[in-house]
Amino acid sequence: xxxxIAVLPGDGIGIEIVPEAVKALEAIASRFGHQFExxxxxxxxxxxxxxxxxxxxxxxxxxxxxxxxxxxxIGGPEYDELPVHLRPExxxxxxxxxxxxxxxxxRPCILFPGLLQxxxxxxxxxxxxxxxxxxxxTGGLYFGNKSREKTxxxxxxxxxxxxxxxxxxxxxxxLAYEVAGKRRKQLCSVDKANVLESSRLWxxxxxxxxxxxxxxxxxxxxxxxxxxxxxxxxxxxxxIVTENMFGxxxxxxxxxxxxxxxxxxxxxIGGEVGLYEPSHGSAPDIAGQNKANPLATILSAAMMLRYSxxxxxxxxxIEKAVxxxxxxxxxxxxxxxxxDSEQPVKLLGTKEMGDIIAQKILQL
Ligand code: NAD
Numbered sequence: 001x002x003x004x005i006a007v008l009p010g011d012g013i014g015i016e017i018v019p020e021a022v023k024a025l026e027a028i029a030s031r032f033g034h035q036f037e038x039x040x041x042x043x044x045x046x047x048x049x050x051x052x053x054x055x056x057x058x059x060x061x062x063x064x065x066x067x068x069x070x071x072x073x074i075g076g077p078e079y080d081e082l083p084v085h086l087r088p089e090x091x092x093x094x095x096x097x098x099x100x101x102x103x104x105x106x107r108p109c110i111l112f113p114g115l116l117q118x119x120x121x122x123x124x125x126x127x128x129x130x131x132x133x134x135x136x137x138t139g140g141l142y143f144g145n146k147s148r149e150k151t152x153x154x155x156x157x158x159x160x161x162x163x164x165x166x167x168x169x170x171x172x173x174x175l176a177y178e179v180a181g182k183r184r185k186q187l188c189s190v191d192k193a194n195v196l197e198s199s200r201l202w203x204x205x206x207x208x209x210x211x212x213x214x215x216x217x218x219x220x221x222x223x224x225x226x227x228x229x230x231x232x233x234x235x236x237x238x239x240i241v242t243e244n245m246f247g248x249x250x251x252x253x254x255x256x257x258x259x260x261x262x263x264x265x266x267x268x269i270g271g272e273v274g275l276y277e278p279s280h281g282s283a284p285d286i287a288g289q290n291k292a293n294p295l296a297t298i299l300s301a302a303m304m305l306r307y308s309x310x311x312x313x314x315x316x317x318i319e320k321a322v323x324x325x326x327x328x329x330x331x332x333x334x335x336x337x338x339x340d341s342e343q344p345v346k347l348l349g350t351k352e353m354g355d356i357i358a359q360k361i362l363q364l
Contacts, residue, residue, distance in 0.1 A: 006066035012282025013292035014072020020294035020354025027361035044074025044088035054092035071277035101271030114326030118259030135247025176241035186238035262293025265300035276300040290349035293332040321360035
């Protein structure tokens with residue numbers, strides 16, 4: 001089979017980690033006889049520097065005409081002072097999600113056995129963690145109207161509007177029920193219904209849809225409690241569904257259950273073309289040093305195979321290759337920080353980790 005993949009490395013470590021995911025996909029292509037046609041385009045700060053806008057029309061057109069999009073990360077301190085519509089996240093990432101109609105972001109938070117000791121959390125708490133966080137991606141506070149007004153006293157008032165419609169909630173919750181139905185059949189809906197009106201509508205909608213999915217056990221949890229429960233007893237969770245900002249924050253927290261934010265992949269789906277990217281940002285503090293962990297991006301490529309191309313066996317092979325490399329003690333720096341494993345650890349750079357994974361894909 002032939003698949004067209006738009007490749008958007010972006011900024012910072014994006015340009016280092018994306019080639020490693022491409023390498024893994026090339027190994028899959030050679031092993032299974034698929035053809036992946038990669039076309040690269042600019043996005044984020046790199047696009048702003050080249051053509052004056054973080055999401056050029058050309059890039060958007062390429063994404064729309066591809067079968068899937070592989071994205072690295074965007075942003076960096078040098079772009080923080082740009083007018084808001086030209087900043088990489090607001091000017092590129094959010095419109096890209098919106099214009100590709102990617103309303104659902106799936107973030108599997110799985111602890112690979114080889115990384116049991118890499119987390120800052122006790123082994124007995126995290127052993128066997130396997131959570132799917134489903135985050136609403138095109139609504140809520142990040143997409144609401146934003147404004148600033150001068151106040152008569154001389155200061156300013158800044159406003160961000162948080163709104164959700166029944167339709168927006170229904171489509172993400174239905175998707176979450178379907179995912180939960182194929183897993184351990186438990187859905188935890190996270191909101192702040194004790195304070196926010198949008199959360200009250202969220203909870204009412206989930207309670208109404210719950211009746212259509214009797215095989216799935218539904219629970220509701222306030223977001224502040226959820227952030228605590230994720231650390232106290234993460235294994236209580238199977239699928240979590242939540243709104244945009246809560247999902248953004250909770251998944252960074254959940255990444256620490258897996259050892260590092262460099263381990264957390266993501267799939268954004270819902271439209272015709274899926275977008276696959278690591279959950280982390282452009283990590284300017286380590287950019288250009290061959291230190292970034294490419295595994296979240298490589299695992300995002302596995303999600304692309306599974307969700308956009310229905311290539312389950314190929315996706316599993318990438319996941320197996322990652323697990324094998326970790327079991328054999330291969331680590332990037334972020335996974336070393338808390339490791340007191342007795343197993344000898346082999347410290348690798350971004351490129352070398354990518355090479356090991358590609359090698360394992362060909363050998364396993
Ligand atoms: P970040 O995720 O880039 O980095 C947070 C910390 O995690 C840093 O210490 C970084 O070194 C580390 N880290 C992240 N990914 C890593 C990896 N693969 N391997 C090893 N260590 C890794 O978050 P930040 O520092 O808050 O943001 C930096 C920039 O990224 C900002 O401009 C922000 O707007 C942008 N950002 C982009 C995205 C995206 O492209 N989807 C998401 C979040 C932040």
